Each structure stands twice: as structure tokens, then as C-alpha cells.
Amino acid sequence: MTKILACIDASAYAASVCDLVAWAAKRLALPVELLHVVQRRDAVAQRHDLSGAIGLGAKSELLEELTRLEEADSRLQIERGRVLLATMADRLQADGALAITPLHRHGGIVETIIEREADARVVVIGKRGASHEFATDHIGSKIERVVRASAKPVLIAARASQAPQSVILAYDGSKPAHRALERAANSPLFAGLPIQVVTVGPDDNKHRALLNKARTALSASASVTLTILPGKPEDAIAELMAATPHALLVMGAYGHSPLRTLIVGSTTTTLIRTVHAPVLLVR
């Protein structure tokens, strides 16, 4: 059975994730799995004990102390998580989602998402997690890891999401971009929405050919606009998104290796950061 996997934590993004999920759930007619991960604080690193002395019963005492520290923290986290899940499930219901299964798990955030996404059509996650909430224009440390590890399209919610009313598809002819194009053409998620295909570069034959290819693929869609923008992709697309309210950006993600990204940076990361609208990443 397929589903939509909605990942929430205690950040302000939880609400907009829910709104976006409700929109997608209605369009795809799929049930929602609402996931919250209890992340235990690491007691080992918390203790700041560099004395290096081990005395009577060192092993059992250490084990007891670590268990005690983590137990108290976990209990608090669990209580908070329960309240969060209940609130957000109510919100989803009010937004009109069909079936909601709340899911509360222990473990690493990224690992749990990857574990649960097996039968998901799409994974929805907030742009930043609770640990990065006020760092504006940054993206959460887990987003890139989730997107790279995930085999599913990942829909990233911005801080305030309204139901998208149009789609902007960033298309550069690369493999991930091509998969994004296919997704835009075939997914019921975008049925009936106007699609604007954007490629960035000089207005020459090569780029026109790209757009023509996109038009052929999108022949079934309601309304298709083709645009060639000059400049650097990350700037041009960000400006276009800012100028188009209620749009959703669809693009291929992380076409390059982590090593290259480390050195020259990543267009994907920059765009997620600068665009204040929902983004669907397809690998």
C-alpha cells in the first residue's frame, strides 16, 4: 500500500508540512503516515568527564549513569512528541487528509525516514529542523542527507505553505532533471496546474532544443509555458520563484558527487535555501 510520509518535529515547519501533505494527500488520494522521531540526546558526550580514572565497578556505574541521563531526557521527548503528533494529526484532518496514521519512533532521523519510505510515494519534510530553526537562509543539516539517501521524491515545505497553484519546473537536461520532468508530466499531484518550464542560459539552439523536448513530454498537461532565463541558475530561478506567488518548484536534485559538492557547492542546496516556496526534489 502506498502512502505519503510526512516527517515533523517540534519546529515551526511542522504546520506547513501538514498543510502541504494535506494538499498532496487529496490530490493523490493516498493515506498519510505522520512520522515523528524521538532523538535521544547523547549522554556520552554530555558528561564532560576527561578524568580517565576507572575505579571500583567502573563499567556498571557508567552504564547506570548513562541510562539514567538518557531515560529522563527520552521521557520528556516522548511526551512532547505525543502532543505534537496529536496536534498535527488534528490539523491534517481539518485540512481534509483522508487517512492519517501517526507514527512515533526512536532512532536517528535520517535512518528512520529511509526505513519508513519504502512504500511511500513521496516524502514531505520541513526545510529546517528544530535544531536550526532560527538560522535563516540555512537549510537543515538533515535535508541533504535525506535527499541523497532517499529513493523517493522529497517534497520540502517552506515556512508558510499555501496550496500551490502553479508549477515551475527547472530543467537543464541532466538525468535527475529528466526524471523531474517525467514526474511533472505524469503525477496526479500536478494535474490541471499550469506548468512553466525554465532553463537557464543563453537563448540559443541548444537551450531551445531542451525546451522543445520538455514540451513534447508535457503534451498532456493543461497549460505549458517555456522560458529561457539569462544568468546563473541559482539566481535566475530564485528570482522567478519570488516573482511567482503560490508556485511549487520541481527539480532534479544533487546530480554531482558529495565530494564535488563539498568543493564547488551545490545548486540544489542553494536553491532550497533561497527559495521561499515548496520544492519537490527528484533524484
Next chain:
Amino acid sequence: MLSIASLQREWLANPRADILAGIVVALALIPEAIGFSIIAGVDPRVGLYASFSIAFIIAFVGGRPGMISAATAAVAVLVVPLVRDHGIEYLFAATILMGIIQVIAGFLRLDMLMQYVSRSVITGFVNALAILIFIAQLPQLMGVTWMTYAMVAGGLAIIYLFPRITKAVPSPLVAIVILTILSIYGGLNVNTVGDMGELPSTLPAFLIPNVPLTLEMLQIILPYSLTMAAVGLLESMMTAQIVDDLTDTGSDKRREMKGQGIANFATGFLGGMGGCAMIGQSVINVKSGGSTRLSTLVAGTFLLFLIVVLGPFVAQIPMPALVAVMIMVSIGTFSWRSIKDLRTNPWQSSVVMIATVVIVVWTHDLAQGVLAGVILSGLFFASKVKRLFTVTSEISADGNARTYRVAGQVFFASSDSFTSAFDYKEVLDRVVIDVSDAHFWDISAIGTLDKAILKFRREGTAVEVIGLNDASAAMVERYALHDKPGADAQLGAH
């Protein structure tokens, strides 16, 4: 394998804490590596190079992030006769062979054998190890001046009391520094590390052990390599379990076995002795905040840096300071709870634990102790399960037939009870043996069933066995004689 996620989790989860913990471990490794070299009867250099090389390599190839491996007491006590009779080059060769054996053991999935090592045996192993480390300090404490005792006591006092002032500095290091300054400026007449043998002044270099490549040489080192490999893997698997519990994370035991092998194999070529995971150091590492491969790597690298740069200073460290640190390691390794538990645990568990300790301390071979412990646990287990066996019976209304109901486990240990549970001399036409609640485990059990049935038959009683479960029925089908022609003659011959 080298995905971003695993890189993050296994190396960079908390770099600051890991680097600090690695440094604390490196400082604690110096006295231990020197101490274990002295136990084995080799230059401190050999243990220090080994500790560097094993920790460095295992950081990459091990299966348990955050576990510290280096030259250990468990291996050092084994090689004493080898070094004494044949020299150090044979030790290097034995270390290389030990590594090869461990890699093979990893491929054979011998970590599964750890399932048969009971908790009592593990406790016995740990306690025996602590006692061995302590005993190894005794030569340093015999026939010496009162000054030595005073320094050891002072060192222990600093180690355990200094953390009450601050936990920002490793207290064993403080003890070593203070005692060294005292002995240099006080002109105290005690042994120093420099008196124990050569310290390294350079990086370790690749060398091929200078031994004849003959069958004779192999015959000399093979028994040593086998026990070294076994003991090394045992301690590593146990330590991995302890680190698993402390950090509440999982580990890849099979990869750890192969990793230990690779580390030892390479260490033999760098002029180091064999080693394995260290219980005490791993606990220190976790306690100091280390939990990833990074802390193991830092421990190894920083250790080498320290000994190459601070070599002249290390040579000045008085032996009593070292002895104090080793006594701390011994105390921290010992499971004190097991002493308290001796009275409350089942007596069999206590016997297994004590037997393991006694045999290890007697033979200085942890492998023999564990083997004895495992055999004893097996025997005790069999004798407990054998009691899960009952036979009840009832006579029929006309008094000519009797139904025996057998329940429980029938195997080699309970087969005698099975045979003697029947009254063969009762005059009956028919006997029904209802075994629906019993399980026949082995050919001893089947043999006993045969014997009982044929005994009844000889008295002229017809026997019917009912309710055999599938597994038992399959055993009877294959191995029993009573249901096959000529059974009486064959059994009679026994």
C-alpha cells in the same frame, strides 16, 4: 561503505568529544603499552609501536566504532615463553600468523561461537584479566625500598582524588607528571621506564621478521599464534559487547574479527606485538565522551606523536607511577559486582566463574579458562534440563494394560532416568508409552526408548508408542531399532 551517512555516524558524530577522548586514551595507553611490554619481556618500544599500529588500523577496519584496541595484557602473558626461548623475531612472526588466523576466523563466522560463552564465563574472563594485570605488577613491588610503595600509594591517591577537584584533565596523567617531577628533582632512587629497555625515537618502519622460513619455525609459533588469536578475539568480542551496551548502539562483530586480524597482521611487520580490544581503555574512552572511529584514530596517532616527541621525558617516568596506573586499570577492569553476586547467584554460575578465574590465573592462558568455563556451563545446563523430565502412569480398568505418560526432555543426561522409570516386572498384556509431551533429542534418547520397548517385549508385553512429535519421530525413523526386523537379536548382542 563510505557513504555520507556512515561517514557522519562513524566518524564525525561529535568530533570535539571524540578528539578529547582520544587524547585521554592515548595518555592512558602509554603506561599500559609499556607495562604490557615489560610483562611480555620485550622493549617498551614493541608495545608502543603495536599500540599505535593496532589502534590506527582498527579505526578504519574494525567493526565496533569507539572501541580501543592496542597491545594487551591478555596477549602479553601468553608470549612470555616464546620471547624467552626463541627471541623477539619469533614474536613478530607469531603476531603475523595470529592476524591471518583471525581473518580466517572472521570468514568462518566464528563470532557465532560467542553465543555459547555464558555470562558467568565472561565475568570470570574479565576478573581473571584484572588479576593477571595486577600480578604482573608484583615484580615491580618486590624487594624494593619503602619509597616505591609510598609513590605507588601517592599515585593511586592522585588518580582517584584528583577528579574531585577537576574532571577537565586526566588524573592518571597528573599522577605521572607529579611523580616524575618528584623523582627527578627529589633525586629518588627508583626504577624508571628508561631502565626497562629501549624507547622508540622514530616512526615504526616496515620490517620482515628475521626468522627462518621453515616448517620447524611454523611448529614453534603456530600454537602461540592460535592461542593469541583465540584470546584476542575473545577479549575483542567481549569488549565490543560492553561498548555496545554502554553506547546503546550495534556493532558488526564479523567485521571486527577480520579487522583485528588485519591490524595484527600489519603490526607484526612494524615491529609490534599482537594485541586486541582493551576493556579498561574502551571504558575510559566512552567515559570521556568517545564513541566513533575518530577517537580510536586520534588515540593511536596521538600516542605515536607523544612517544616520538616526548621520548626523553617518557624515559624519566618512575616505574611506581606506571604501577599505580596499571593497578587502576586492574581495579577498573575487575567486576566487583560479581563478588557481591557470588552469594545470590545460583551456585553453578559462581562455580563456573571461579573455575574460569582459577584456571586462567593458574595457566596464564585466558583461552584455557574460557574453554573450561564453557564446558562446565554446558554440563550444568545439561544437569538442569535433565530434571525437566517426569513419568506418570495409570493402570487400565481391567488391570491388564498400563499407560505411561512421559513428559520433558529425553537426551543423553536423562536417558538413565528414562530407562528406570518403567516397571518391567509388572504382569501386563499391553503397555502404552505416551510421549506427546516429551522430546527425544539425540541418539542416546532413541537408544533408551529402544531398550525400554525391547525389555517390555521380552516379558511378553505388547508396547505401543503414541504421540511422538515430528522431530522425535524423524529421529526414531532414522535411528531406532525396535520398529525394524531383527531388533531383538541386535540389541541382545550389546
